[in-house]
Amino acid sequence: MEDCIFCKIVKGDIPAAKVYENKDTVAFLDIAPANKGHCLIVTRDHFETLLDIPDEKLGLLMEAAKKVTRALSLSVGNGAYNILMNNGEVAGQVVKHAHLHVIPRFKKDLLRLKWINRKYETGEIHEFAAKIKKFL
Numbered sequence: 330m331e332d333c334i335f336c337k338i339v340k341g342d343i344p345a346a347k348v349y350e351n352k353d354t355v356a357f358l359d360i361a362p363a364n365k366g367h368c369l370i371v372t373r374d375h376f377e378t379l380l381d382i383p384d385e386k387l388g389l390l391m392e393a394a395k396k397v398t399r400a401l402s403l404s405v406g407n408g409a410y411n412i413l414m415n416n417g418e419v420a421g422q423v424v425k426h427a428h429l430h431v432i433p434r435f436k437k438d439l440l441r442l443k444w445i446n447r448k449y450e451t452g453e454i455h456e457f458a459a460k461i462k463k464f465l
């Protein structure tokens with residue numbers, strides 16, 4: 330993907346603070362971190378969202394994320410972290426090359442990831458479960 334900023338980082342065409350790379354994945358620091366140490370993990374190949382990533386590559390992406398998370402926890406972090414993935418514009422995905430965010434968390438940091446809890450009407454939770462299960 331010629332216009333993809335993460336493809337350019339993967340290829341080394343633009344600079345990034347890379348922390349880990351192997352045959353299939355690359356990890357680098359987010360340039361505008363939620364907390365310092367915030368890492369992004371990507372597959373070398375360009376896929377837009379989670380559902381576009383073949384299963385075997387997704388496994389490799391998660392393995393790399395775990396490796397980086399461990400290193401992050403042992404270095405600048407303290408064992409608390411959020412792993413996030415925005416998929417689709419409505420969900421906040423800005424860069425259309427699928428990526429995992431690993432964000433180290435600190436007591437009293439100002440990051441707020443809590444959502445407002447909604448309520449199901451009576452029985453509605455089972456209707457939702459049935460709708461989803463039809464495709465599984």
Ligand code: AMP
Pocket residue numbers: 334345358359360361362369414415421422423424425
């Ligand atoms: P998302 O909203 O999930 O698509 O997140 C994209 C992330 O990429 C944001 O957190 C940006 O700060 C980060 N980002 C964008 N450009 C760069 C870059 N050149 N190097 C590192 N991180 C970047």
Ligand code: ZN
Pocket residue numbers: 330333334335336337374375376425426
């Ligand atoms: Zn890309």
